Amino acid sequence: MADRRFLTIYWRDMLRYVRFRALLFSSLVQPALWLAFFGIAISSSFDALGAQLPVVPGIPRIGYLTYMCAGVIAMTTLFTSLFGGMSLLFDKNWGLLREVMAAPMSRSNIVLGIGLSGITKSCIQAGIILVFGLLLGVKFFAGYDPLHTIIAIVGILVFVSIFALGFVFLSAAIAITMESPEGMQGVMTLLTMPIFFASNALYPTQAFPPALQAVSVVNPLTHLVTGIRYFAIGPEFSAIGQTFSYSVADIAISFGVLCLFAALTFVLALYRVRNARVT
Amino acid sequence: MADEVIRVAGLTHRFDELVAVDGVSFSVSAGEVFSFLGPNGAGKSTVINVLTTLLPMQDGEVVIAGRDLRTEPDHVREAIGIVFQEVTLDRDMTVAETLEFHGRLYGLPREERRTRIDELVALVELEAKHDTLIKYLSGGMKRRLEIARGLMTRPTVLFLDEPTIGLDPQTRARMWDYLRQVNREGTTIFLTTHYMDEADQLSNRIAIIDYGRIVAEGRPYELKNALGQDLIYLETADNARARAVLEGTPNVGAIHEKGGGLLVMVADDGTRVLPHMLDALRTENVAVTGINMKKPSMDDVFIHYTGRELRDERAENVATAVNRAGRH
Secondary structure (H helix, E strand, O other), X not given: OOOOOHHHHHHHHHHHXXXXXXXXXXXXXXXXXXXXXXXXXXXXXXXHHHOXXXXXXXXXXXXXXXXHHHHHHHHHHHHHHHOOOHHHHHHHHHOOHHHHHOOOOOOHHHHHHHHHHHHHHHHHHHHHHHHHHHXXXXXXXXXXXXXXXXXXXXHHHHHHHHHHHHHHHHHHHHHOOOOOHHHHHHXXXXXXXXXXXXXXXXXXXXXXXXXXXXXXXXXHHXXXXXXXXXXXXXXXXXXXOEEEEOOHHXXXXXXXXXXXXXXXXXXXXXXHHHOOOOO | OOOEEEEEEEEEEEEOXXXXXXXXXXXXXXXXXXXXXXXXXXXXXXXXXXXXXXXOOOEEEEEEOOEEOOOOHHHHHHHEEEEOOOOOOOOOOEHHHHHHHHHHHOOOOHHHHHHHHHHHHHHOOOHHHOOOEHHHOOHHHHHHHHHHHHHOOOOOEEEEEOOOOOOOHHHHHHHHHHHHHHHHOOOEEEEEEOOHHHHHHHOOEEEEEEOOEEEEEEOHHHHHHOOOOEEEEEEEOOHHHHHHHHHOOOOEEEEXXXXXXXXXXXXXXXXXXXXXXXXXXXXXXXXXXXXXXXXXXXXXXXXXXXXXXXXXXXXXXXXHHHXXXXXX
C-alpha cells in the first residue's frame, strides 16, 4: 500500500526540476514561444478569413488566438507529462532507481510521487501560458466576475492535473523498461503526433473524416481541450466559422474520460514498476 | 545458532537456461565479515541481488536477521544496508540530500535523520562536502557516501557488492579501514569481491564461489594452510613431463599450471623438498629454467580450488543472460 513516502519521491523529482536551470527555463519559455510565434502568425491569417463569415446572433465570437490558447496549454501538458516518466529511465541507467527499488516501501509510492510531480510541473506551465496568453490578447475569462474567474482557473487546473496524471503514468510505464533516452524519445514522438493532431487542439474536429473523428473522440487530449475551453471561454462560442456548445453533461463526460484514462494508466504503470527488475 | 544473521540453504537462481547460482548454502554469524570470493560471472552478484531482494527468490531458503526472505521481503529490506556494485547516486543531488532521501525512503523520523546524517558524514570524513553536488566528488568519496548511506538505518547486516572496484590502491586501503570500523561497531558485513587481497585483509571467513557453487569455505589462514606449508613455482623446458616426474616425488601435493610454469604444493618444509624435486627432474633430463618459493596466498588458494586463474569467458555469458532476462 502507498503511504506518504510518495512525497519523498516527489520531493526528489522536484529537486531535479528546479536544479536543471536550462531545462526548467526552456520548459517554461517554450509554450510561451508557441503562443507568441505560431499563435500570432496563424491567428492573423485565420481571423482575416473568419471575419468574412456571418456572426451568429447571441453567441460570442472569439479570435483564433483565444481558440488555440487552450490547445497550447493542452499540448504543453501532453509533452511535459509524456516526458515525466523519463526520470525513471535516467535513474535506471545512471541513478537512483536501484536504491529506490530496494527500499522497504510499496512501489505505488514511486508511481504516485512521479505523478504528483507531473501535476506540479503541468500546473506551473499552464499558469505561465495563461498569464502570457492574457498579455498577448487571449480573451479568456471575458465578462467573468472574480469568483467565476477563480472557479474557471481551478477547473482548468483540475482538468490539466488529471490529464497530466494519465500521461505521466503512461510515460512511467514505458520508461521503466526502456534502454535509452533516444528510444524513449522515439516512442514519445510516435505517440505525440496522432494524439496532438487527431484532436481539437488547433482546429475543430467536426469536419474530420469518420476514422479520424473516432480517434479524436477517444483521444484524452480532445477532452482536456474541451474542458479548458468550457472553463476559459464559456459553454457556447463561435470560432473559425464554427459554433461550439458544451453542456454540463459533455464536460462531465470529458472529465470522466480523463479520470478513466488516468486510472487505467495508473494500473498499467504500477504493474510495470512492480515487475521491473533493476539489478 | 542464536547469533546467526544470514542463513542460506540450497539457493539456486537461473537466467533462462543459465544456472547462475547452483545450490549455494552458507551462514554468517553476527559481527562477522564474510566474503564471497570469485571471478567475474561466478554468481556473486546474483547471490547478493537475491539476498537484497533485487532479484526474486527462485529455489532455496534464505533467512536474514530472523526474517524469511520469501515471505517477509520488506522486513529483510528494513534490516539490511546495501552498497551496490555500480555507483547508485544522483549526480545532481548533494551529499546531505542523498542521505536525507535514503532516510525518508526508509521511514526514519526527521530528528533521527538529522543526527544520523551528521554522524555518518563524520564517519566517512565528508563533512566538508555536506552540501556539495555528487558530480563534484571523486570516485572514492562517492563510495564512502554510499557506505554512509548503507548505514543510515543502522542495519543488522551491510551488503557490499565489489566495494572497491575501480578505486586506486590508496583509496581501497582507506575503504577497508572504514569497513573495519563499521564492523567493530557491531555491523555484520557481507561482501563480494574478486580481489584476493580484499577478501584476505577484511574477512573473518571466505567462501570461494565458482560456476555458481561454493567450492571452499573457511577462515583465510585455514584456506591457506590447507594448501600445505610452502608453494614452489617451477618453470621447465617441458611442463607436462616435469609434472609427471614430480607427481611421484615424496611430500609433493597438488600441482597446478600457472602462467607458463607449474605451481607445486608441498606438505613439508619447502627448503627440504625442493632439492629432491630438482634431483628427480635432473635424473629425467627435464631442464629447469626458473624457481620461486613462497608461502601460499589467497591467489594460490583460489587456483587450488578452482583449477585456474581468473577467467572471463563465462563472465560474458552470464552478463548476456542477465541482460536478456532483464529485458523481458
